[in-house]
Amino acid sequence: MSAVGLLALLLPLLVGSLAPAAAQPDPDPPGVSSVADDVTAVPWDGAAPAERMRAVAALAPTSRAIVTTTGAFPDALASGVLQDDAMLVGATDGRLDDATKALLTTAGVDEVIILGGVAAVPEDVRDDLPVGADVTRISGLDRTETAAEAAVQAATGDVSTVLLARARGPEDNPSAGFIDAIGAGAWAAATGYPVLLVDNNFVTDATRAAMADLDPDELVVIGGTAAVSEEAAEAVAAGRDIRRVAGPERFTTAARIAEETRPDGAETVVLLDGTDPEAWTTGFAAAHPAATGDAAILLSNGDELPTATLAALDDLSPSALICAAPAVACNAARDAAGFAPLVPLAVAPAPGSPLPVGTTVSFTGETEVTLDDDGGCLTGGTRSGDAARDCTVVVRVAGDDNRVGRTATVTWPALITSDTTVEAPTEYLSPLAGGRWDFDEAVDVRPAADINNSKGAQVDTGASVLRYGGEPGNVPVLWSGFGGAVPVPPDGLAVPVDTTRFTRFLARVYSPAAGPLGLEFRSCSTTPNVDCINPASMVAQGRAGTNLQPGWQTVAIDLAGDPAWTGNPIHTIYLYANGGTIVDDLRITDGSTASTITTTTAPGVAVRWDLDEDPSNNTDPTSALWGELPGGVLDPDVLPPGRYWLHTVAADGTAGSTAGPIDIVSPGLSEGPLVLDGEWARDVRGNAWDFAAGGLVAGTDDVIELTNAERIDGPGLTGRNTNHSGDPYVVLDVPAPIDTAVWTHVVVEFSVDGPFDLAFAPGGGTMGRVLYQQGDQAWRNGNDIVAYPNQRTYVVEMTSPHSLEPNTPLWQAAPVTGLRFDPNEDEAPGRTWRVESISLTRGWPTR
Known part of the structure; x- marks a missing residue:
């Protein structure tokens, strides 16, 4: 008996006619992947x-x-x-x-x-x-x-x-x-x-x-x-x-x-x-x-x-x-390329969808069709095994005189998602260069030396969570002003919360027992050198909270209508929780309701979400890297923006099938490049300060002096500190005086490698600085620009007193004849850094 005859006895024939091969430029329906013999x-x-x-x-x-x-x-x-x-x-x-x-x-x-x-x-x-x-x-x-x-x-x-x-x-x-x-x-x-x-x-x-x-x-x-x-x-x-x-x-x-x-x-x-x-x-x-x-x-x-x-x-x-x-x-x-057509193949039920156990399957073609590999999930032509696992089989379709044969891999996945991307509600931090409160960086809260009453709470960057110690703690997740520093995101003085727009607080939290989660928020004076640490500077102060249950949960605190919140720009937020609490993610959103992603599985199959793609480590119930997906629905109001994988749960408790990656994306204002209102180096000098050319030739290249550092291989202007005393610095080519009444904002994209340390000592100094000359050789000092980890774009309003050291002659007092950038203040040799670009523009950039 021929193979096709044997298969006909085992598998019922699909009812219906097959379209001619010439009408099928794509011979494979969803769930079928073929490799042609040629x-x-x-x-x-x-x-x-x-x-x-x-x-x-x-x-x-x-x-x-x-x-x-x-x-x-x-x-x-x-x-x-x-x-x-x-x-x-x-x-x-x-x-x-x-x-x-x-x-x-x-x-x-x-x-x-x-x-x-x-x-x-x-x-x-x-x-x-x-x-x-x-x-x-x-x-x-x-x-x-x-x-x-x-x-x-x-x-x-x-x-x-x-x-x-x-x-x-x-x-x-x-x-x-x-x-x-x-x-x-x-x-x-x-x-x-x-x-x-x-x-x-x-x-x-x-x-x-x-x-x-x-x-x-x-x-x-x-x-x-x-x-x-x-x-x-x-x-x-x-x-x-x-x-x-x-x-x-x-x-x-x-x-x-x-x-x-x-x-x-x-x-x-x-x-x-x-x-x-x-x-x-x-x-x-x-x-x-x-x-x-x-x-x-x-x-x-x-x-x-x-x-x-x-x-x-x-x-x-x-x-x-x-x-x-x-x-x-x-x-x-x-x-x-004009190759000969493939012999068609028909499969029933159609692949690409979950296949419940007990379902009968058939394969038919116009030439001999054989089942090369039943994948351990077809027994006598019927779906067997665990419905939480994909069913993948291999079918061989023979060629003939005019058409090419092929080997087809046919899959009925155990898990299907309705989409691969969904948009989360707009949130406060997403428009900012400071990023999100996802606790993958230590600076997602104010550095420990500046925290009062934290009781041991600290960011665990390995797990990307905020862990509270053995006692209740009060942690500033938004703060206003490092003394002597330019206010840049995530400094609340630079980017206060717009409370007319952002009204809902969401937190994904693990609590070891029932207990409170509280907020304290402050609106403060923006007079130079005054921040929210000083009670005398407070304009408004409010508190709100909710109750936590044991285990993981997402809680919402609605602040619309709170008189201390509404209408007041919020510069500082403290988060209060009991000892042992773990915070995975914080968001302040505009209160909009997001769409969801639904999943399709065989009846009775449960689904989990996973952040690291590896289901084998989904055993610790306190881990922030995975969790159950009730009803098989991925809800951006429950889970924060990020990349997720979904797994079915097999009978033995392990992951059966995986779908992903699935992205929950924030529609924050940070999407797209900065739009500058002119660029002095490009428009006046004739060449942007983008460090594209090699060398340090006065008048022709972007940099006329590089001191206490050497240029090394890397993107933009990448350097390494060389001196034991003195900051590294870059002097830009300024061939003509800068009209400071017109050109008012410096935009610098830079980063400093190594540990984040603001100490004025070797190994510290992770802050940059803009300096300028006004007709003489003296450099006027800008305030420190705190170099938060990773490449970031900073905008410095040079006409603001917050951007200058005390008693510094104002930017707008005279034309600027020299411009310098210090990428860090670490006097020890060896620290590396990179400056991608420096621009001087008219006013605040937009996106």
Whole structure:
């Protein structure tokens, strides 16, 4: 009996007709993921980086290998030019896994290049290499120097063209640091063109020197000006011809690089998911197979193929496809390239929804269909097992003379969510540079030295909670004014609570026993040097509270109508609780009701939420990282903004199925960039203080003096303190007097690494300062700008007395002829810091 006949006896036939294959450009309904017989699918999503690199390298094994780290992409940026006759593999924690060692042995590898320094790939890796292999190392002090060294060593004879790519992406988009270089690496492997790098538009000496050594006729810039600025390109080219290969986004850039690499078409296309944060592992390893297999690299946008990718597939006309992207994108690429259609498959009940135990399942097709793997959840064609767990099976569909067969993975998930994003109510802290009261930073409450009656309450940054000690405590979660400091968020003097807008207090709290949760709030005088610690400065004072029950709960305190709250700007808030109380999150919202996310499961299946994605640690009932989801509803009025995963609860108490991530997002006013009313350096000087150019040349660069510090590799202006006495400082280029009646607000984006410590002593001094000159050599001192952890944007109103030290000549008293910024006041050497940008604008920025 044929397999299809046997299956017909076991599984009832689906009633209904099948649409012709030609009418189904996407052959897979939700819940089905197919790999066509004519597509080479390589491991990607969920696979270990070393496995991803090895699988691609194995497509074109060779006797020469390059070993780089799987831990990060910077060293691999330089690998393309070395891959003309070498395959790229990865070492994890300095060692090769057994499968990679076997690949090197089978390929007869007798020459190995270790790419990167010993910190990235330790010398121990030599023990994993084939015996007798000739081993060399290429490395530099940073990613730009490693690329320069690789470029120079790979050069044989005259070099006509050098490719220039970015070396690092912005913090909120790190994949931008490598995605363009993937295409550049394949181009380099195919042509021998070296790849050099610029780090956030800072041109290093190593890049300049390599360019001089290679002496090409042409510099080809990869990516748009956001990746590599015109100024950086001109600095590298040093008078040579420049052209740019770029598109408006990464997908078009990849398509244009593919056209440059394979102008006459490609035998093979390698398709990568351009949104995959680990795409570099597959992409850089694909340079050698692409070079030897007449291939080009293109990108999908997750499941979708962008217009540029579709057009490139049509132009390149490949006959083979290597895919490290979602199956739906791979199938769309087959269709765009004109491959033969797939044989259709019908499944009942439709996959993509929970499948209750006892439900009968059927598969039908126009060719032979076999069930390769029942997933442990189908018995005789009927759903069995635990309904809290996904049911995933593998079905084989045979091809015929005109259509291509495929292997289909069919899934009935145990858990479905109604959406993946929901908006929370607008809250007070979300519009502020200070962030939210989520207690992931010690400064989410006033530092312990300034807390009265806290009774041991402190922020536990490891668990992201506020823990009260053994006694009742009173903790300031909003305060007004560090003495002698510029009021900046989260200082209540800088950003008081607008009580006409924000009226509802929400707190997610664990209480070991029944007891109170109380608020005390104050509206205070804003006279300079007076804050809410002094009772004489209070304009209004109020109290409110609620009762807690044992365990975790979200409580609401409505303050609308409270006479001490309504109409008074609130500068200070104290939170009172009994000993042992744990606070996970605080919010003051506008009182609006948020939408919810609902879940669908089989009957009787419970659901939990989880913040860390790992359900195995959901055992401590006092943990703020997980909890039950009553009714399977994710409610932003109960759970605060954040990223969540949901798990079904299996019969044995463990997690069955997982859905996520699901984002509860705040609609706070902080979304989007700051909008400045003019920018003096750009509009008057002709060049913004964005630290894009290298060097410190007076009149041409942003900085004319850097004292008590040295510039190091990193974004913007990144520095390291060098002196044992004296603050580090940066003097900006001010070629013309500044009209202080017009230009009144300094906007600085900076951060200081290391511990948050305001002490005036070595190891302390985590505060910045703006200073200025007015026609002479004396520096007028601004007040301290408290450098809260992480990169933040601070706005200093220079015309405000709060922004200046006492007795300092006023900003508006005379034109400013010099401007200086001290990124910290730590007199000990070694502390690192970064200034992303400094702007001088007219008035307060908006968003």
